[in-house]
């Protein structure tokens with residue numbers, strides 16, 4: 001299988017794995033977020049549940065003393081109660097005890113009794129009796145309060161509708177928070193024997209009993225996480241609250257739960273709002289913390305995944321380019337050799353005697369061997385740079401002199417090719433620690449590219465400028481330019497811009513990678529700016545060489561062999 005096929009197969013596998021890994025990471029993240037929210041919700045829900053049962057508990061606790069005294073009534077024979085009333089005009093002691101116990105709770109103030117099915121309030125021929133605590137007996141009531149009569153009426157109509165199915169010998173009916181009426185029933189005859197009307201102590205109920213119970217049950221809202229109010233929905237009025245610091249306001253404290261009193265206080269409802277309880281607050285904080293940690297972990301994981309993926313992509317591109325390079329270079333090494341071999345053979349055979357032809361054969365051998373030499377040198381440079389065998393033999397140099405020498409040495413040759421080749425330099429320049437051979441290689445490559453990738457406008461400019469800290473070398477051409485998307489890649493090994501012009505020019509994508517490496521070896525930095533169709537500028541900066549004591553060394557432009565004579569002292573300091 002060819003190398004290219006193998007590479008494209010591994011590329012597909014890599015995409016597949018990248019896809020699977022991404023889906024796995026996303027699925028795991030989704031699952032985690034879901035379970036984190038589910039955990040928080042279940043904590044909140046269980047907090048809510050516990051508050052709900054707290055409310056139910058509160059309501060039954062409030063109602064308990066209202067019913068408690070009448071538990072024993074079930075066991076009494078109501079017919080006997082009737083007999084006792086009819087014969088003695090009083091109830092038996094056992095029943096009087098029930099009445100006394102009810103009055104002892106402070107929830108009830110007075111008790112009235114109306115014998116028979118219809119209450120004495122509705123039938124003036126019938127009497128209503130009121131209970132006298134001290135004498136423990138019932139006497140005809142002088143004036144029966146209206147609320148007691150209302151209670152009798154409500155009880156009468158309620159018991160009448162389901163008397164046939166009723167299974168107990170009494171039935172309690174509330175007229176909201178005003179009265180409680182106990183109907184006495186004879187289950188054998190399905191008959192109402194009479195009604196006992198208890199007036200509720202509203203003052204005590206509202207001002208003492210309920211507020212105290214509320215405060216006791218729910219305490220401070222900040223500690224319990226719940227605040228409750230007693231609301232009269234008929235009057236639209238708030239009657240009491242569990243925490244005085246929290247005023248009933250649905251916008252600020254939305255109502256989370258409502259609880260009615262199951263069989264008493266019909267006009268009233270308990271409204272409850274959840275203040276962030278410590279458990280819920282802790283669970284929210286933990287959710288937040290977990291989400292942050294999860295986000296960070298996913299970010300790192302994705303970062304790593306992307307890093308591996310991009311790296312693998314780069315490796316693959318490099319391998320592809322390398323494979324292309326090998327195929328290319330073999331061909332290019334063979335061509336000049338074949339030309340030289342043929343020319344040499346013809347001369348050696350003695351078949352070519354004509355002077356002109358001899359010279360042309362010689363020229364061929366010379367140019368091809370120069371090409372071959374350049375190619376081999378470049379390959380060796382790349383190999384050395386790769387295996388990190390390239391050492392920079394740096395010394396303080398006046399870089400403008402080195403560049404000028406390069407310019408002078410190559411000017412004629414380049415201008416013969418139709419280029420305007422110029423050089424400019426600032427006057428006062430600091431020295432730079434550089435290996436002159438490296439600088440030569442750098443300049444050779446940059447100028448060679450400027451020639452190779454030139455357009456109709458043939459201009460190449462070398463310039464050296466500086467500020468206090470650094471010296472800047474620029475190679476500007478007015479050639480083809482480099483597309484924006486390739487700018488970050490041209491310094492990669494074997495990278496060549498893919499366009500028709502590049503396809504026509506010889507090259508293997510090694511020059512700029514060598515240039516970059518050599519710039520770095522000399523502590524410099526390289527960058528490029530380019531506009532397609534207008535030209536490119538390669539900018540290299542080297543740090544200025546500073547003398548002991550950080551004093552800057554400057555130079556007047558006259559030099560010998562690139563080494564500054566006037567600043568010999570600076571160099572001596574350096575060598576020392």
Ligand code: ADP
Nearest residue numbers: 449450453481490496497507508509510511512
């Ligand atoms: P080579 O020139 O052998 O292809 P290089 O590493 O020197 O390799 O350059 C890499 C690529 O960068 C070239 O193939 C070319 O597309 C682009 N390039 C380099 N220098 C220039 C330039 N001065 N103008 C336009 N394109 C350039």
